[in-house]
Amino acid sequence: RALAYREAATMAYADAFRTIMLAFLLATPLALLLRKVAPPKAPSADAH
Incomplete structure (x- = not known):
């Protein structure tokens, strides 16, 4: 039973x-x- 669980976990x-x-x-x-x-782009000085 433990072997089947281990194999299932490995396959998953x-x-x-x-x-x-x-x-x-x-x-x-x-x-x-x-x-x-x-x-x-950096705003130009004229933008303000």
């Missing part, structure tokens, strides 16, 4: 690891699609 850990790895692999290309935000 492997499934969770695989799911997290898949999410990371899918999210990595999406990060490359994000555009860079230009820094805000």
Whole structure:
């Protein structure tokens, strides 16, 4: 009985690891699609 529980826990850990790895692999290309935000321009002295 303990062996079955240990095997089930090991399989669940492997499934969770695989799911997290898949999410990371899918999210990595999406990060490359994000555009860079230009820094805000300093207001000119005439703005006041």
